[in-house]
Amino acid sequence: MLLETLKEFDWQNEPQRVRFDEVGMHVIAKYRTDFWCCARYDFRKDDGHFFFSYVLGDFCCDLDWSFEAPGAFDQCGIMLRTDVNNWFKASIMYENEDTPMLASCLTNAGYSDLATVPLPQGITHVWYRLKKRKGCYIASYSLDGENYAQLRKFYLINDEDDVKVGAYLCSPQRDDFEAVLHGLTLS
Numbered sequence: 001m002l003l004e005t006l007k008e009f010d011w012q013n014e015p016q017r018v019r020f021d022e023v024g025m026h027v028i029a030k031y032r033t034d035f036w037c038c039a040r041y042d043f044r045k046d047d048g049h050f051f052f053s054y055v056l057g058d059f060c061c062d063l064d065w066s067f068e069a070p071g072a073f074d075q076c077g078i079m080l081r082t083d084v085n086n087w088f089k090a091s092i093m094y095e096n097e098d099t100p101m102l103a104s105c106l107t108n109a110g111y112s113d114l115a116t117v118p119l120p121q122g123i124t125h126v127w128y129r130l131k132k133r134k135g136c137y138i139a140s141y142s143l144d145g146e147n148y149a150q151l152r153k154f155y156l157i158n159d160e161d162d163v164k165v166g167a168y169l170c171s172p173q174r175d176d177f178e179a180v181l182h183g184l185t186l187s
Contacts, residue, residue, distance in 0.1 A: 005184065009166060012050040012081075024182040027051075029074070029171035035089055036105070037112045044110075048170030050079055053186055054162055058132050061165045061186045064145065066125040067179040070094045071171065075103070076179035078128035079168040080137065085110040086158045089168055090139050090151055092119065092126050102126070102141055108157040115152065119143070135159060 006025070017028040027049065034045035055061075065076040070092070077091025090104040093116075100119040105112050120143075127142040136155060140148040167184060171177035 009053045015049045024180045029169045029177045031175040033170040034172040037107045050168045052164040052166035060131045062129050063184040064127040064182045071174040073172045074177040076169045081164045082160045104152050
């Protein structure tokens, strides 16, 4: 990953431990971090780590994460935000050690939903793509970095021309979840 590319990015909720090497950006999530919103029960978690850049208009964001030992509900994926009540995230997530799934969450007006797709066991590297075309967002994923499958099409109720997009990481139930961001391109 070219460090020059990352100069346009910033952190929301910067993690305590980040390091770079020839493989990529190694990030360790803080304990009990997450992005989730349920206005009905007045429950909100907005303390996960989000490495983002502002984008105006249509875009395509590609990134890929790998990890070694995920715990329950650990997440590393792609995120889009307009504000605290309107955002999207997609990531691999394990409910337990044997059940990987690709989870996507759309939050509109303070309410998060959750959709999942089962994945083969042993998945530790996922590529993500998020595109915006004429107000419509299309999220896709790949398990080999070449063949992408559409995960979800969606709209944001409070969409804006200027949005934040990038990589996110969180660990709702444990300490020291480490993932490596290998690539991040935004066009």
